[in-house]
Amino acid sequence: MKLKIGGVPEHFNLPWRLAIQEGDLLDKNIALHWEDMGGGTGQMIKGLQNKTIDVAVLLTEGISRAILQGLDAKILQVYVTSPLHWGIHVPFDDKSIQETDELEGKTFAISREGSGSHLMSYVLADQKGWNIDKLKFNSVGDVYGGLWALENNEAQAFLWEKYTTQPFTELRKCRYIDEVVTPWPCFVIAVRTEIAEQYAEQLQLMLDIVNKRAKSIKENEFTPEILSWRYGLKIEDVSKWLSETEWNYDGAKFDKDFDYVIEYLLKLKLITPEEAKDYMRKLF
Secondary structure: OEEEEEEOOOHHHHHHHHHHHOOOOHHHOOEEEEEEOOOHHHHHHHHHHHOOOOEEEEEHHHHHHHHHOOOOEEEEEEEEOOOOEEEEEEOOOOOOOOOHHHHOOOEEEEOOOOOHHHHHHHHHHHHHOOOHHHOEEEEOOOHHHHHHHHHOOOOOEEEEEHHHHHHHHHOOOOEEEEEEEOOOOOEEEEEEHHHHHHOHHHHHHHHHHHHHHHHHHHHOOOHHHHHHHHHOOOHHHHHHHHHHOOEOOOOOOOHHHHHHHHHHHHHOOOOOHHHHOOHHHHHO
């Protein structure tokens, strides 16, 4: 089985990178070509749609919405079972913004439509009681586009995983003021439907290998040093992140969490009741 897989170039995906680089998958005749996708979930959805990638490791809410809106793909399993901590970032020099409440009516930089930075802006607005119909967005491509938008007043807020942006806050590229936490398991593994049908057994073997590698990473006392070196993060930040993060070591199902995801997408008007019909069959 030879497949192309896309994922963000972030610490969550160390199990994949090591499983590929150290031959865990190749030993079982599974050849994966990894592609870093700095544009995040929106970019990976496009990749699945255009068949430039076969498998993607992407945000639960983003891929769920895309499939229900017609993307020909299936979710194989939840990958990271813990929630994602999205940092709320504002321009470093704009001292008029000190609290999240002051972002109502402001423009949010997002990587692209349907991305996590886009959908989580809705979650934040809902938690704050803002009118979600009045949210304003500027699509900027990736984390660097988001930082550029803040610096050039093309946006006043930008949501991104807070440990990934930590080095940028230290460089005064942006200012972290708070966080919004994903109210469900944050990452899933999805595959184009035709690949799912063609390689069911091999894909399950692939998942088993990656889940096992994730468990060894979680238990390895040297993991903070490895992550710090590979991703340019401070060791104390990595240690904290690792303590908050759990992968799906046993390939468990999280059906009730998907009920909540769909309920939330409906509430935020990000999918229609028609699209939500029979959602578990469509997603899996």
